[in-house]
Amino acid sequence: AAGVIQSPRHLIKEKRETATLKCYPIPRHDTVYWYQQGPGQDPQFLISFYEKMQSDKGSIPDRFSAQQFSDYHSELNMSSLELGDSALYFCASSLAGLPKNIQYFGAGTRLSVL
């Protein structure tokens, strides 16, 4: 079965650079979530989209923005990168309207800011 695809898997950037992370949800899933997991930490919710509209916002810095496109894939744009942005970034997708709200996670993008 198709899973959530994230690209790239690894990304190395310098401070103050920009980065774009991509997420392709499971086919027919209409909701995408982004989470950030720092070293030794639990995943923290950043932002979510339902039917291409932002549905919820968590602890996402103003330097970050995201959107969901007409084909339901999503991109997380990160600017003015800081050392503290080094983390594993997960995308998850789900099908809204089902009570279980089961979120399936991608393998993540590991971002290293040097």
Add this chain to the structure above:
Amino acid sequence: GEDVEQSLFLSVREGDSSVINCTYTDSSSTYLYWYKQEPGAGLQLLTYIFSNMDMKQDQRLTVLLNKKDKHLSLRIADTQTGDSAIYFCAESGYNQGGKLIFGQGTELSVKP
């Protein structure tokens, strides 16, 4: 705000049962989940339980939910070395718009 707590480490011998515990604060939680994360890997959904259930069994996994005490546990029977990983408890509820709130994760170490 909402909070989910787990103990950080658990060590068991191969073949024993493992019990990982989790407590949460949000009384509006509707579903509670267990995810497994191996080193450097993504989050794999293991199982979930609806808040009006008190037990769910799925092969070697048993989930117990005490809604009154807001306590969730995951029991892994006949634990194998391949079960060594970090296990995250997570909840979602009506007050949270679908996002998951995770616990800190319990690192399970299985010794041969």
